Amino acid sequence: MSYPFLKGHGTENDFVVLPDPDGTVHGDLSAERVRALCDRRAGIGGDGVLRAVRRDDGWFMDYRNADGSVSEMCGNGIRVFARYLHEREGEAFPMRIQTRDGVKTLDGAGDELTADMGTPEVFEDTTVSVGGRSWTARHVSMGNPHAVVFVDNLAEAGPLLEEPEHDDGVFPEGVNVEFVVRRGEHHVAMRVHERGSGETRSCGTGACAVAVVAALADDAPRGTAYRVDVPGGTLHVVWTEDDRILMTGPALLVAEGVTDL
Numbered sequence: 236m237s238y239p240f241l242k243g244h245g246t247e248n249d250f251v252v253l254p255d256p257d258g259t260v261h262g263d264l265s266a267e268r269v270r271a272l273c274d275r276r277a278g279i280g281g282d283g284v285l286r287a288v289r290r291d292d293g294w295f296m297d298y299r300n301a302d303g304s305v306s307e308m309c310g311n312g313i314r315v316f317a318r319y320l321h322e323r324e325g326e327a328f329p330m331r332i333q334t335r336d337g338v339k340t341l342d343g344a345g346d347e348l349t350a351d352m353g354t355p356e357v358f359e360d361t362t363v364s365v366g367g368r369s370w371t372a373r374h375v376s377m378g379n380p381h382a383v384v385f386v387d388n389l390a391e392a393g394p395l396l397e398e399p400e401h402d403d404g405v406f407p408e409g410v411n412v413e414f415v416v417r418r419g420e421h422h423v424a425m426r427v428h429e430r431g432s433g434e435t436r437s438c439g440t441g442a443c444a445v446a447v448v449a450a451l452a453d454d455a456p457r458g459t460a461y462r463v464d465v466p467g468g469t470l471h472v473v474w475t476e477d478d479r480i481l482m483t484g485p486a487l488l489v490a491e492g493v494t495d496l
């Protein structure tokens with residue numbers, strides 16, 4: 236069976252978009268099909284899949300990681316999803332998109348879009364380890380789980396070929412781990428190992444979690460804008476007076492076609 240797809244990315248966190256307005260094309264999208272689509276040699280290639288399903292009350296972003304697992308939210312993905320809805324489905328900004336972490340509002344013009352990512356939850360410190368080396372990490376939820384580690388050098392954690400070890404009691408469903416350095420005032424850079432996708436070029440929810448931890452460490456007033464550099468570009472994050480996280484960054488559609496994968 237052939238079906239349409241598009242390919243897009245936000246700061247080089249890349250996704251296969253699957254239009255499935257009636258929910259009839261992919262049914263219960265299998266983990267096996269997601270893995271085949273995301274395969275960078277035998278498939279289209281991507282860090283995840285964004286399945287677009289129209290519900291009675293609006294569009295739902297059915298996000299899957301490259302290994303076929305489900306996540307609550309994807310910050311770069313939702314900007315790409317909004318770009319798709321705007322350019323191909325005629326949806327106007329601001330637009331509301333349903334996710335497993337509730338409804339998110341997307342707005343913007345031109346190349347950059349802003350996502351209202353909701354209210355962060357900050358928990359106790361925890362520990363993550365790579366290659367026998369351990370760091371203290373701050374546990375932050377942006378709907379999905381993050382462990383944020385400040386380091387002296389982004390190379391410190393090595394190549395991140397495997398999921399960092401973590402406390403399964405704290406993160407029973409796994410965790411996204413960000414390693415972060417300071418670049419200047421309200422300016423940080425990060426690497427990420429994403430749950431279900433490996434080391435990627437960017438993570439939007441991760442950038443939000445990082446900005447939250449940096450703002451707390453800086454005792455920064457609400458409304459302070461943080462620049463977060465990732466290997467694939469730059470995101471800007473603001474923690475607002477009303478306790479919401481606004482993330483701004485690029486979202487591009489770069490290809491489309493049909494596949495029978």
Ligand SMILES: N[C@@H](CCC[C@H](N)C(=O)O)C(=O)O
Nearest residue numbers: 306309310311379438439440
């Ligand atoms: N790349 C995403 C996060 C995708 C989900 C994550 N891997 C998880 O399992 O929680 C982003 O931009 O936020």
